[in-house]
Amino acid sequence: MKTSYFPGCTLNTTAKGFDNALRASFAALGAELVELPEWNCCGATFPLLVDNMLDLAAPTRVLLAAQEQGDRLAIACTMCYNVIRRTNNRLRADADALEKLNYFIEDEYRGGVEVLDVLQILRDDVGFDAVKAAVKKPLTGLKVAAYYGCMVLRPPAEVAYDDPENPRALDDLLVALGAEPVEWPHKAECCGAYLAVKSQEATAEMSYRILSSAQRAGAQAIVTNCPLCQFNLDKQQLDMGHQHGGYNPIPVLYFSQLLGIALGLDTTDFGWERHYVDARPMLRERGHFA
């Protein structure tokens, strides 16, 4: 099975490790992700005004590129997923909008592309049973807090492929990989996202609540599917000791990194050196890393 794949700006640069681990894992599972030959930035935020059509132009061009390749588009960056999926919903529901945008971009998107999150493909098309069967190095004894962030869950009617109040896809994946997902109440709470640009204090606090909750629940690591969440939760920990005395950092990983380890793949280019809180010592200590 091959699916057209839109990496987006972040997975192409600062989150390349996420991208590499993802492609390698999916290829190993027989669900190859084939990057679109041409693509552009999705714009990163879905417009808050209904009559803001210009912000829909970039995502529409992505859908157009996908249309050339087939009728399914896999996306890993949750913000890109959120924007492109909601744009697709709008174009499918509003013939007027579709006509305007097609006119503006001077092309014809027909509305036939299905926009999917890679985790959704893993769950529904590959199946966690198949993942489990392919695991060579189970992550036994690794307690992980699965963190979903906001973008794949809200607004639920538009983007959610999981229960927005208590999502399970990442947790179930972790079980398939042999790890132990912890029960914790902050799995779907906002990390602050791009508030990081405007207010460090706000994101620091929001991240702290999530990180401390995961640790109280017994997690040794947090796993996420969003590069911005990963950045916030990871980087904020560097200064967290100043505000919260005695704070212990905890690694924040991408699910594809753990997936790659469990599948026994070569993890050299999984981006370990990009993490602010290095995950390798913890993983090595628990025998999950060479």
Add this chain to the structure above:
Amino acid sequence: MTLDEIVVPPIQRVLIIGAGIAGMQAALDIANAGYEVVLVEREPSIGGRMAQLSETFPTLDCAQCILTPRTVEVGHHENIRLRTYSEVEAVEGDLGDFRVRIRRHAAYVNWDICTGCGLCQEKCPKRVVSDFERGVGKRKAIYTLSPQAVPNKPVIDRQSCIYFERGKCRACEKFCPVGAIDFEQEDAVVEERVGAIVVATGYDLYPLSLMGEYGYGEVPDVIDGLAFERLLSASGPTAGQVRRPSDGAEPKEVVFIQCAGSRDPERHKPYCSKICCMYTAKHAMLYKHKVHDGQAYVFYIDIRSAGKRYEEFVQRAMEEEHVLYVRGKVSRVFRENGKVMVWGTDTLSGRNVEVAADLVVLAPAMVPKAGAGAVAELLGLPTDEHGWFTAAEANFQPVETGRPGVFLAGAAVGPMDIPETVAQASGAAAKVLSLFARWSSEVTVT
């Protein structure tokens, strides 16, 4: 070709489906006017939701004290044929002559012999979670709903009974002084003929299992209003002491959340459930009466207290009982370290609020009673998209349906409080009596 004249004597008897306060009021009005009433109730005893309440707003009358005189009157009335633990199975015919098939479920107790002594309930070894106690209390496999049940005769819940499960026990049979236990009893089907029907099937509360933001009903110390009512009630599972379900401790911080599922068109019910602002104020007040050093918080969107002396009642909760009213919704409730963490917001100050509560009481949306849909189908009555019965016309025919001879009363139609329910029931009764009065001579149909 001419049509033959036939003379059809219309039957001056009424069937009332549901013996909560609406059904009971209509029954008493019609029975006191001299006509026969067949009152069918699904539960083993009558009284409906009010039998579960501790006190009523705005007077804080003891619910049982004002209800039981009426349940006793209904139970003894010579014109009321009370059929409890029964359900209407089929309805044929029309105005003036409805033929109704009623199934009385096997109770496995012979009610003609039973004296209501209660020994069987005492001796029964099997305890199960009680629906009447809304999950915060238990009952036995052989049970009456409450100490004031009318009729005061028990039924055996076959699903929970050890004898039916694996042939052992039979303690109730051993101890019954009059030999009323009958494990061979079967359902009994009877047919009644009536001239008119009143539907009074009542309401239920939106299930907590559908509200993920409040824990899906899986957090033990997050309960609904009716469950809190049972904790407050002197005849409830904690004898009226406020104790939280998880560890029986007396909660010192209680958070009440209004509009749990109401006024929420995106996720749950779009409508307002009318009674919750009032009963939440009542709950908060009664809580403070019982736990003097407790702190009560009420998270609200608006306060709807439109009835007579209702607004004054809510102000009393705020000013005299010092219940802390916070205007804002709660986004999440979850368990941590033995407390229930409540994340809400105070829109008037513009700040988010976090409360570490001992107990959370939700005021869920009111929904039609389970099984109302089946009754609607039996009678060919329309219901709206939420399952509430639709009146013939919202303004001037609130208790009539599109079907001649079939009337509505009470919360089966939509959220309403006790005074409104009783008024509606009398309205429906008046419609029935107006028919019966016209039928006192034979009617010629051509």
